[in-house]
Amino acid sequence: MKMVPVQEAVGMVLCHDITQIIPGKFKGRAFKKGHIVKFEDIPRLLDLGKQNLYVWEINKDLLHEDDAALRIARAAAGHGITLTEPKEGKVNLVAKEKGLLKVNSDALYSINELEDVMFATLHTNQIVEKDKVLAGTRIIPLVIKDDKIRNIENICRINYPLIEVKPFRSLKVGVVTTGSEVYHGRIQDEFGPVVTKKIASWGSYVFRQIFVSDSTEMIVNAINQLLREGAEMITATGGMSVDPDDLTPAGIRAAGGRIVTYGAPTLPGAMFMVAYMGKVPVLGLPGCVMYSRSSIFDLVVPRILAGEEITRRDIVALGHGGLCVNCKECRYPDCGFGK
Incomplete structure (x- = not known):
């Protein structure tokens, strides 16, 4: 993190939210932490009284949270999965079709054992419907070293696919x-x-x-x-x-x-x-x-x-998980039975 003049911050990542206050009318976030400063942002930042900014500087060795999450998700996703656009640094993995969800839990553990990243999924071996959110991933800081993401991509490559939806045959x-x-x-x-x-x-x-x-x-x-x-x-x-x-x-x-x-x-x-x-x-x-x-x-x-x-x-x-508790309103497969 470093402090730079606004005019020199183009292409860099904000380390904090910037708040706008209009007395009696508005108080809220004008720029979100993690925003990549653009040339057209400079006049508004100056209007907000920001002469200098705290930023991360993106370079070939650092990745923004959005880019990192996309790379992790793309490396992990197998058949039957589509990805959402990054939102607040997170990418969701979504079912493209109805089928059986399969998750390589050992590979998932290896990823989550690493610092500065997270990858959460539903339980494996359950029926999932089209458009159901199956998993989400992001990094914890705003930026991360490229070699950490390459390490995760290698784990996914060795264990591919980390997550997939197997289609059902008609028998x-x-x-x-x-x-x-x-x-x-x-x-x-x-x-x-x-x-x-x-x-x-x-x-x-x-x-x-x-x-x-x-x-x-x-x-x-x-x-x-x-x-x-x-x-x-x-x-x-x-x-x-x-x-x-x-x-x-x-x-x-x-x-x-x-x-x-x-x-x-x-x-x-x-x-x-x-x-x-x-x-x-x-x-x-x-x-x-x-x-x-x-x-x-x-x-x-x-x-x-x-x-x-x-x-x-x-x-x-x-x-382990084979006991159904007979809920008054059955929510299977969104429950612990068989998980």
Whole structure:
């Protein structure tokens, strides 16, 4: 920081706000801290009684906060993200489309561990809508050394992308609904409509629903029938508890499913099953998926639609944040569930 005559301050950065006072009419900021002085500013500054200014001098080794924030954001942003113009030194990263937010948290930590910069994001692995603000970044001082920003750009390059929105694929989904009470028409199926509606909201579609009784053989036949008809994902609803009549897990195994997990550290969703028939995911859905506003279903299926193969480690990691507190007004995904 240095003091210079107003006439010599062109191209330099103000280190403080400059206030204008018009008695009885106005008192407020005429020039904001961080403003780059322009030639046309000189008459007004003189009218405000400013003969000298405290400024930062921009040179090849220093970057203004706006330029620094833009460089950080550009280096970090991957697919599906657009940037806002700098405002008060901050740049926001915004979703260009609906999809699954992915954040490299280790790289994010490395950036925030450095002095004079900050980068804040939403939690990774959540559905985001178009135009949602996903992250914001800025430097802390008004100016920063160029080599600090180049260091951040290098972190982003090594770990690219630091943040992205993965688009959802449109999958052909088959549903197997188990339970003798539904199969024999004693009660109406309420599970299928819930699954169909959620699948549609994510851009995929249920092409067929097959009803079966509590029979391992019928479950196997239904799964194989859906596979022959081109199912790209299968959900089996009902029959996931430990009751003797609940045979869905056994049916998935008997069909040749490679079991990733039976059970998940989430509430609701503890009795959830993930299996694969070749590349096709087969999901055993517990009853909570039918009546809970948000459940394990909402945590796992978006990742499948974004092209990810679910591993046991993915499911185990849900334990930290896997408790839904059943808010009176559900705000998912803008809450801690599954984060």
